Amino acid sequence: MKRIAIVGMPNTGKSTFFNRLTGSSSRVGNWPGVTVELLSANIVLGSDAVEVVDLPGIYDLHGFSDDEQVVRSFLENNDVDQVIMILNASQLDHQLPLALQIHKLGMKPVLLVNMIDEAEQLGIRIDAEALSKSLDCPVVLTSARNGTGLNAARDILIDSLQSSHKMKPNELKAFLHADDELVAQADMLVSQHVHSPSNLVRRMTERIDRVLLHPVFGLPLFFLAMFLVFQTVYTLGAPLQDAVAYLLDIFRGWALEPLAGVLPATLYGFLVNGLYDGIGTVASFVPVIILFFFLMAVVEDSGYLARAAYLTDALMARLGLDGRGFVMLLMGFGCNVPALMGTRVMRSRSLRLLSMLVIPFSLCSARLQVFLFLTTALFTPQQAPFILFFMYLASFAAAFLTALFFGRRLKSDEPFVLELPPYRSPVLFQVLMRGWHEISHFLHRASKFIITGVVLVWWLTHYPEGATPGGAGTYASMLGQWLQPVLEPIGISAVMSVVLLFGFVAKEIVIGAIVAMTGLEGAALNSYLALQMDGVQAISFMLFVLLYVPCLSTLATQLSESRSWQFTAVSLGWSLGLAWVVCFGFYQGARLLGY
Amino acid sequence: MKHTHKKMTDLSRLGTGESAHITGIHAPDDIRQRLQAMGLRTGREALVIRCTRLGPMQVRIGSIDLIMRRRDAARVAIATTQ
Numbered sequence: 001m002k003r004i005a006i007v008g009m010p011n012t013g014k015s016t017f018f019n020r021l022t023g024s025s026s027r028v029g030n031w032p033g034v035t036v037e038l039l040s041a042n043i044v045l046g047s048d049a050v051e052v053v054d055l056p057g058i059y060d061l062h063g064f065s066d067d068e069q070v071v072r073s074f075l076e077n078n079d080v081d082q083v084i085m086i087l088n089a090s091q092l093d094h095q096l097p098l099a100l101q102i103h104k105l106g107m108k109p110v111l112l113v114n115m116i117d118e119a120e121q122l123g124i125r126i127d128a129e130a131l132s133k134s135l136d137c138p139v140v141l142t143s144a145r146n147g148t149g150l151n152a153a154r155d156i157l158i159d160s161l162q163s164s165h166k167m168k169p170n171e172l173k174a175f176l177h178a179d180d181e182l183v184a185q186a187d188m189l190v191s192q193h194v195h196s197p198s199n200l201v202r203r204m205t206e207r208i209d210r211v212l213l214h215p216v217f218g219l220p221l222f223f224l225a226m227f228l229v230f231q232t233v234y235t236l237g238a239p240l241q242d243a244v245a246y247l248l249d250i251f252r253g254w255a256l257e258p259l260a261g262v263l264p265a266t267l268y269g270f271l272v273n274g275l276y277d278g279i280g281t282v283a284s285f286v287p288v289i290i291l292f293f294f295l296m297a298v299v300e301d302s303g304y305l306a307r308a309a310y311l312t313d314a315l316m317a318r319l320g321l322d323g324r325g326f327v328m329l330l331m332g333f334g335c336n337v338p339a340l341m342g343t344r345v346m347r348s349r350s351l352r353l354l355s356m357l358v359i360p361f362s363l364c365s366a367r368l369q370v371f372l373f374l375t376t377a378l379f380t381p382q383q384a385p386f387i388l389f390f391m392y393l394a395s396f397a398a399a400f401l402t403a404l405f406f407g408r409r410l411k412s413d414e415p416f417v418l419e420l421p422p423y424r425s426p427v428l429f430q431v432l433m434r435g436w437h438e439i440s441h442f443l444h445r446a447s448k449f450i451i452t453g454v455v456l457v458w459w460l461t462h463y464p465e466g467a468t469p470g471g472a473g474t475y476a477s478m479l480g481q482w483l484q485p486v487l488e489p490i491g492i493s494a495v496m497s498v499v500l501l502f503g504f505v506a507k508e509i510v511i512g513a514i515v516a517m518t519g520l521e522g523a524a525l526n527s528y529l530a531l532q533m534d535g536v537q538a539i540s541f542m543l544f545v546l547l548y549v550p551c552l553s554t555l556a557t558q559l560s561e562s563r564s565w566q567f568t569a570v571s572l573g574w575s576l577g578l579a580w581v582v583c584f585g586f587y588q589g590a591r592l593l594g595y
Numbered sequence: 596m597k598h599t600h601k602k603m604t605d606l607s608r609l610g611t612g613e614s615a616h617i618t619g620i621h622a623p624d625d626i627r628q629r630l631q632a633m634g635l636r637t638g639r640e641a642l643v644i645r646c647t648r649l650g651p652m653q654v655r656i657g658s659i660d661l662i663m664r665r666r667d668a669a670r671v672a673i674a675t676t677q
Contacts, residue, residue, distance in 0.1 A: 060632030064625040091658040094634050183636060200658055215647045310662045317664070323651070347629060415626050415667040417633050420653060420660040583630040 001042075002161055003051045003079060007071060007102065008086035009095055010057035011421040013114045017086055017144040018054040019433045021154075032382050038074070046158035050081075056344065061101045065347040075107070079166040082157065083109040089119035089126060089141070092194055095178070096186035096313035099135070104182070107167045108137045110160060112153055116141040118422070122202070125195040134189055145427050205422040218311050225304070226330075229295050230392075234385070237288035245284040252276065266462075269469075270339070274458035275420075275451070279350025280510035281521065282450055285511075287368040290439055292365055296334050299432035301426035305330070308419055313318035319400055322416040325355045329399055332362025334438065336554045340561055348414035355569050356558055358402050360550040363395040366507035370545055373511045377526040378538045387539065391546055398547055398578060453502050454516045460498065461517040469519060472528035476517065490544065490583035491537040491591075500544065506551045540587040602675050606641055606654065607668035614642040615673035617656075622670045634659045635671055 008014040022041035039054040056067040087095045102109050132139040139158045142149035175466030212221055260268050309323030316326050332339035339359045346352040371391050375384040460476040467473035487497045503510045514523055520528050559568045617639050620627045634656045646652040651662045
């Protein structure tokens with residue numbers, strides 16, 4: 001099988017092109033010499049089966065950030081038949097040096113001068129044919145957003161693969177000193193083949209930035225925007241959630257109950273009240289999650305995240321982090337795992353470690369499910385949004401506290417320099433693809449953990465034989481009793497502590513576990529929960545769920561990204577300790593005050 | 596007769612709307628490498644689009660807009676023409 005690697009700088013439309021070329025078949029995988037997972041897909045080009053690998057966006061082939069090292073060692077350790085480099089058409093002066101670096105390595109790239117629509121609007125004209133001759137490699141003008149030039153690019157790839165042979169890059173370090181030469185060469189190429197107006201004015205972007213980056217109103221507008229995103233998720237998500245629950249209920253009544261009715265009572269209880277209701281309750285939250293990821297993809301594609309970094313950097317600097325750290329916290333609201341991976345752009349190890357200590361406190365979508373479920377069950381519709389808002393505040397507070405506490409130990413001199421891309425209207429296709437990647441990832445993880453978790457919880461709460469399901473005498477209650485000395489002072493009952501044990505693996509299990517354990521759903525479940533805990537206990541429980549540990553996947557990612565057991569252990573110990581202390585303070589304090 | 600003389604300073608001293616030519620970067624190798632790769636190269640003109648007292652600055656170098664902290668801007672030596 002032949003192999004194509006895609007390289008390019010950030011903000012060039014690299015992943016849009018990758019998605020256009022490969023459709024939805026991509027997957028993450030491991031590669032020789034590379035410690036992180038990369039996105040790849042198998043496609044057919046002409047008569048060849050080709051593996052396309054999307055490498056992280058980088059500014060420089062011999063930089064010192066982890067991303068740059070990943071690209072370097074991938075190219076050094078893996079045979080590649082063809083390198084595609086994506087360039088931003090309106091920044092050729094800035095981007096051609098990287099293309100020349102790759103060319104000089106002996107890997108003749110196919111250059112896709114992308115975002116050509118945007119460049120043309122700015123009045124830039126590029127002579128692709130002449131550029132191709134001067135560079136001695138194919139040059140195609142493309143727009144991955146609207147599909148321009150993609151067929152031509154595909155034809156050229158098929159052509160070049162016909163005559164290709166495995167490339168082995170020349171020694172990478174050998175030409176470190178030749179940089180200035182490459183820049184001069186790039187400048188010459190641009191002056192010869194690119195016609196560009198003397199100053200590029202992006203009127204629309206400048207007009208929007210005058211408002212959104214306003215020294216006084218910028219930050220309030222940012223918080224308003226975030227509030228609107230969550231409000232949208234909440235208001236649009238709730239009816240969708242009800243609809244899914246309704247459909248699952250209909251299926252249960254019409255098909256499942258009559259069919260399963262012939263089974264023995266225990267098996268029926270396991271299948272219907274345990275597995276089906278448990279998984280069903282979790283599934284009813286999937287629309288909310290989908291909506292959330294779609295909106296995150298829209299915000300990400302619009303270019304607003306770089307503005308968020310600009311607006312929050314002054315605050316983050318005081319905590320020893322930078323604006324990028326805040327953006328990663330926001331990404332963490334979706335899922336902590338990709339947010340942790342996003343820290344690879346940081347060069348300084350101590351800044352990376354500090355960011356990775358902070359990210360797990362981001363209230364991710366899995367924890368959001370638990371809070372939505374419990375606030376609806378235990379609080380009035382008027383109270384619920386405030387409790388939820390309080391949880392987001394607690395999430396930020398825990399993150400900031402952690403940064404303050406560890407910041408002195410993990411100082412860095414990392415430069416904070418970030419590209420500010422122009423605003424772009426998000427492309428539906430790209431948003432859907434991004435959303436789809438996130439959702440399939442979520443469903444894969446959720447289904448794996450939830451089914452196992454729900455089965456285990458059901459077994460623990462229904463056995464040994466003869467014990468009252470969910471009551472005293474079951475394995476679950478024994479486990480719970482054993483945890484009581486630690487969890488009783490923070491108001492968590494024996495039954496709920498078993499749920500926490502499973503939440504350690506994944507927060508998606510928590511709700512499924514509560515349902516499977518009780519064999520109840522709907523109003524009956526709500527009143528059961530109200531017996532288990534009052535308002536103060538419920539908030540203490542939620543605070544604990546927020547802080548004690550994100551999930552097994554997050555821990556595993558922390559370990560693989562930091563390559564340090566010690567760091568992972570410190571992170572775990574800190575969050576467990578913080579969770580207990582915060583809940584102890586909250587619970588005992590509230591009780592003292594007479595609540 | 597009109598006198599023009601060059602004044603050497605650093606990028607963090609510029610205010611909104613002011614521009615200057617970059618004459619060098621004073622930073623350890625790896626940081627210099629990073630700043631250069633992002634477009635802060637000797638000979639290029641840098642124009643300050645936006646700066647506030649506390650937050651980062653927005654600087655335009657040719658076709659690319661960067662946001663950067665003052666601390667990092669102070670590493671970029673410039674020559675202003677007066």
